[in-house]
Amino acid sequence: MDTVNILICGVGGQGVLLAGDIIAEAAIAAGFDAKKSEVHGMAQRGGSVVSHVRYGQKVNSPLIRQGTADVILSFEEMETARYLDFLKSGGTAVINRQQVMPMTVATGAAEYPQDIVEQIKKQGVKVVVCEGVKLAEQAGSAKTINIVLLGALSKHLNLPAEKWIETIAGRVPPKTVEMNKKAFELGSKG
Amino acid sequence: MKKLLSGNEAVARGAWEAGVNVVSAYPGTPSTEILENLAKYQEIYAELATNEKVGLEVAAGASFAGARALTCMKHVGLNVAADPLFSMAYIGASGGFVVVSADDPGMHSSQNEQDNRYYAKMAKIPCLEPSDSQECLELTRLAFDLSEKFDTPVLLRLTTRISHSKGVVELGERKEHKPAGYVKNIAKNITIPAHARKMHAKVEERLKMLAEYGESFFYNRIEEGDRKLGIITSGISYQYAKDIFPGVSYLKLSLTFPIPQKLIAGFINSVDEIYVIEENDTFLEEQIKAMGYQVKGQSAFEKEITGKSKVPILGELDPTAVAKGFGLQKEQAYQNIQVPGRPPVLCPGCPHRGVFFALNKLKLTVAGDIGCYTLGMMEPLNAIDTVICMGGSVTAAMGLEKALGVEMAQRTVAVIGDSTFFHSGITGLIDMVYNNSQGTLIILDNRITAMTGHQENPGTGKTLQGQEAPIVDLEPLVRSCGVKHIQIIDPLNLKQTEAAVKEAINNPGVSVIIAKSPCILIEKKFQPALRVDEDKCIGCKLCLKLGCPAISFDKAKKKSHIDPLYCIGCQVCAQLCPKGAMGRGEVVK
Numbered sequence: 055m056d057t058v059n060i061l062i063c064g065v066g067g068q069g070v071l072l073a074g075d076i077i078a079e080a081a082i083a084a085g086f087d088a089k090k091s092e093v094h095g096m097a098q099r100g101g102s103v104v105s106h107v108r109y110g111q112k113v114n115s116p117l118i119r120q121g122t123a124d125v126i127l128s129f130e131e132m133e134t135a136r137y138l139d140f141l142k143s144g145g146t147a148v149i150n151r152q153q154v155m156p157m158t159v160a161t162g163a164a165e166y167p168q169d170i171v172e173q174i175k176k177q178g179v180k181v182v183v184c185e186g187v188k189l190a191e192q193a194g195s196a197k198t199i200n201i202v203l204l205g206a207l208s209k210h211l212n213l214p215a216e217k218w219i220e221t222i223a224g225r226v227p228p229k230t231v232e233m234n235k236k237a238f239e240l241g242s243k244g
Numbered sequence: 245m246k247k248l249l250s251g252n253e254a255v256a257r258g259a260w261e262a263g264v265n266v267v268s269a270y271p272g273t274p275s276t277e278i279l280e281n282l283a284k285y286q287e288i289y290a291e292l293a294t295n296e297k298v299g300l301e302v303a304a305g306a307s308f309a310g311a312r313a314l315t316c317m318k319h320v321g322l323n324v325a326a327d328p329l330f331s332m333a334y335i336g337a338s339g340g341f342v343v344v345s346a347d348d349p350g351m352h353s354s355q356n357e358q359d360n361r362y363y364a365k366m367a368k369i370p371c372l373e374p375s376d377s378q379e380c381l382e383l384t385r386l387a388f389d390l391s392e393k394f395d396t397p398v399l400l401r402l403t404t405r406i407s408h409s410k411g412v413v414e415l416g417e418r419k420e421h422k423p424a425g426y427v428k429n430i431a432k433n434i435t436i437p438a439h440a441r442k443m444h445a446k447v448e449e450r451l452k453m454l455a456e457y458g459e460s461f462f463y464n465r466i467e468e469g470d471r472k473l474g475i476i477t478s479g480i481s482y483q484y485a486k487d488i489f490p491g492v493s494y495l496k497l498s499l500t501f502p503i504p505q506k507l508i509a510g511f512i513n514s515v516d517e518i519y520v521i522e523e524n525d526t527f528l529e530e531q532i533k534a535m536g537y538q539v540k541g542q543s544a545f546e547k548e549i550t551g552k553s554k555v556p557i558l559g560e561l562d563p564t565a566v567a568k569g570f571g572l573q574k575e576q577a578y579q580n581i582q583v584p585g586r587p588p589v590l591c592p593g594c595p596h597r598g599v600f601f602a603l604n605k606l607k608l609t610v611a612g613d614i615g616c617y618t619l620g621m622m623e624p625l626n627a628i629d630t631v632i633c634m635g636g637s638v639t640a641a642m643g644l645e646k647a648l649g650v651e652m653a654q655r656t657v658a659v660i661g662d663s664t665f666f667h668s669g670i671t672g673l674i675d676m677v678y679n680n681s682q683g684t685l686i687i688l689d690n691r692i693t694a695m696t697g698h699q700e701n702p703g704t705g706k707t708l709q710g711q712e713a714p715i716v717d718l719e720p721l722v723r724s725c726g727v728k729h730i731q732i733i734d735p736l737n738l739k740q741t742e743a744a745v746k747e748a749i750n751n752p753g754v755s756v757i758i759a760k761s762p763c764i765l766i767e768k769k770f771q772p773a774l775r776v777d778e779d780k781c782i783g784c785k786l787c788l789k790l791g792c793p794a795i796s797f798d799k800a801k802k803k804s805h806i807d808p809l810y811c812i813g814c815q816v817c818a819q820l821c822p823k824g825a826m827g828r829g830e831v832v833k
Contacts, residue, residue, distance in 0.1 A: 065586065075248070075410070079248055082246075088248065088411070088412065089411045090248075091405055091408060091409035092408060093274075093353070094273060094277075094353075094408055100586070100589050101587060101588035102586045113411075114483045114486040114487045115480075115483040115486070115487045115562070116376075116409035117409075117562045117563060118563070119563035119573075120564040120573065120576050121573075121574060121576040121577060132583045135582075135583045138576075138581065140576075141576075141577060141578050143577035144577075145577075155796055156584050156585065156587075157586075157587070157622075157623075157791060158584045158586075159584055159796070160788070160793065160795065161623075161624060161791075161796075161797065162785075162788070162797045163623075164584035167584075170583065173581055174581070177579065178578070179578055
C-alpha cells in the first residue's frame with residue numbers, strides 16, 4: 055500500500071492539532087506506521103494552522119510532498135486555498151462550511167473571497183463540503199466540530215470505523231465521549 | 245510498549261530512561277515540551293530556570309555531583325548559555341551531561357536560523373542528530389553514556405520538525421542512576437589558565453577518540469542500495485531524502501561532530517555520485533570537502549560533492565524543497581489561490597493591547613522584546629520599532645538615549661514581558677540606573693511566560709510542577725535596582741495607561757511602569773461579550789485601531805461589529821468609543 059497523506063488546515067483554536075493526533079493514532083491502532091507534523095507556538099493566536107498526517111507500511115518524512123496529498127481536510131473555507139498545491143491529481147478536499155475572518159478582513163484592509171469554494175472547484179478539485187457547524191451543534195456542542203470533520207474524512211480513508219471510535223473515545227474528555235461518537239457518525243453520514 | 249510521541253516527548257522519555265536526576269531549562273519554541281514532559285516524572289528534579297545560562301549551569305553543578313543532568317533550549321538560547329558551555333567543554337562531565345539544542349530552520353518562532361551544530365565544533369564536543377522520535381529516545385539515552393565515557397558534555401541537536409513531529413516509539417524502562425557524590429578535584433573543575441591549558445590538551449585527545457568511536461558507531465550507518473548515487477545526510481533531512489531518492493545508497497550520520505572520516509571516504513569511494521543533503525548550513529559538506537579528498541589508508545576520491553549548490557540554504561527543508569533542488573518536482577495538479585493572509589494576533593482581551601494602543605497613539609519609538617507582545621508590531625497597533633533578542637529592549641532604548649540625548653528618551657520606551665525581564669532584562673535596567681540614563685521601561689507583567697505555552701516564572705508564585713514557590717516581586721526588585729520612579733498600572737485601563745506613559749517619559753532619570761494584568765488565557769474567567777449598539781455607532785472605526793480579533797467592520801451597514809464568540813468582555817473598546825456604543829448585551833437593545 056502506498057503511504058496515505060492527509061493535510062489538515064484551519065485556524066488556531068479550531069482543533070486542527072487534536073484531529074491530526076486522532077488520525078495518526080487510529081492508523082497505528084489499525085496496524086500502520088504513522089507520522090504527523092505541525093508547528094506549535096502560534097496555534098493559540100488565531101494564525102493559520104496546518105498539520106501533516108501520513109500513514110502506511112513505513113513512513114519516512116513527516117511532511118507531505120507537494121502534489122501527493124490524498125485528502126485536504128480544511129476546517130475553514132479560505133484556508134484550503136493556501137494548500138491546493140499539496141493535493142495530488144484526483145485528490146479530494148473536504149471543506150468545512152465556515153468562514154473565520156482574518157484581521158486584515160475585519161479591519162476592512164482586505165476582502166474575504168466569498169466564492170472561494172467555487173474557485174477551488176473550477177480547478178477540477180473534487181470538493182466535499184461538510185456542514186460542520188450545523189452537525190456539531192446537532193451532536194450537542196459546537197466544540198465537536200473537529201470530530202464531525204474526522205467523520206467526514208473517514209469516508210475517504212481505509213481505516214476501520216471501530217479504530218476511529220476507539221481512538222476518539224481515548225482522546226476526548228470522558229464526559230463527552232457519547233457526544234463525540236455522535237459527532238463522528240453525523241460527520242460520516244453528512 | 246509502543247506509543248505515538250513527538251521528538252520532544254521522546255527526548256524526555258529517553259532522559260528518564262537514562263536515569264536523569266536533574267533538569268533545568270528555560271522554555272523556548274521548539275524545545276519547550278522537553279522540560280514540560282520531564283516535569284511529569286516524580287523521580288527527576290526538574291525546574292524552570294530564569295534563563296538558559298542559568299539552566300546550563302545548574303545542570304553543570306549537578307554533573308559535578310555525579311548526577312545525570314540535562315538542559316534544553318531553543319537555538320538562540322544556546323547563545324545565552326554559550327559561556328558555561330565552553331567552560332564545561334573543558335571541565336567535562338562527572339555525571340552524564342546532555343545539552344539539547346532545538347534549532348528552528350524556517351524561523352517558525354525565532355529571530356534567525358542559526359545552525360547550532362557549529363557550537364559542537366567550536367566547543368569541541370560531540371553532536372548527535374536524531375532523525376525521528378524513536379532516535380530521539382535512543383540517542384538521548386545514549387548521550388548520557390557517551391558523556392560519561394568520554395568525559396564531555398554532549399550536544400543533542402534537534403530541529404523544529406524533529407521536535408514537533410510525532411512518530412511511533414518503542415518505550416523502555418528507567419535505569420536508575422545514583423549520583424556518585426561530589427569529589428573535590430580542582431585540577432578538573434576550576435578553569436584557571438594553568439588548569440585550562442592542560443584541559444585543552446585533553447579536549448583535543450578526546451576529539452580524536454570520539455572521531456575513532458564514530459567510525460563504528462551503530463547510529464552512523466550505511467544503507468546499501470543502488471551504487472550510482474550515494475547520499476550523506478543526517479537529522480530530518482534523511483527522511484526527506486529517503487522519500488525523494490528511494491533505493492539509492494545512504495550514509496546516515498547521527499554523530500555529526502566529529503565526523504567519521506574513514507567511513508565517509510569508504511562510502512564515497514563505493515558510489516558513483518555523492519549528494520550531501522542537510523538542512524540549514526553546510527556543516528557536513530564543509531567537513532567532508534575539508535577532508536581534502538584523501539584519507540590515509542583509503543584511496544583518493546575524485547568526485548564532485550553536491551550539496552548546497554542544489555539543496556536550499558534558506559528556510560526549512562521539506563521533501564518538496566529537496567525534490568525541487570534536484571529538478572525532480574513535477575508541476576503540481578492544482579494551484580494555490582491568493583487569499584488574504586492570516587498572521588497571528590494578540591488574543592481578544594489581551595492586556596498588552598492597551599499598552600500598545602497608548603504607545604501608538606503617543607507616536608513613541610518602542611524598543612521591543614521577545615514574547616507574545618512582539619505582536620504589538622502588527623497593524624493596526626504598529627507599536628514596536630526594534631527587536632533584537634531576549635532582554636534587548638531595555639538596552640536598545642538606552643543606546644538610543646545615549647546616542648541622541650534626553651529628547652530621544654522623551655520619545656522612547658522599552659517594553660518587556662515579566663519572564664523576559666527576569667531572563668535578561670534586569671541586567672540592562674541596572675545598567676540604565678548605574679550609567680545615569682533617562683528612560684522608560686514598561687514591564688508587561690501578565691504573570692506567566694505566555695508565548696511558549698504558559699510556563700510559570702519567578703514572578704508567578706508557582707514552580708514548574710505548579711507547586712507553591714516564593715514570588716520574586718517586581719516592584720521591590722526594580723526599586724532595589726535603584727529606580728525611583730515606579731508606577732503600577734492596569735493596562736486594560738486606557739486612560740491610566742496613557743497618563744502613566746506620559747508621566748514616565750517626562751520624568752528625569754529611569755522610570756519603570758509595571759503593567760500588571762494576567763494573561764487572559766491563564767484562568768479564562770471571561771466576562772459576557774459586548775455588543776455594538778448600531779443606533780449609536782457612527783462608523784468612525786476608532787475601535788478597529790485596537791486590532792482586536794473580535795471586532796470587525798460591517799461595510800454594508802457602515803457599523804462596527806463584535807463577534808460574541810470571540811469577545812471576552814474586557815471593555816477596552818468601550819473605553820475608546822466616543823459614542824458609548826459598546827455595551828453589555830442586556831443594556832444595549
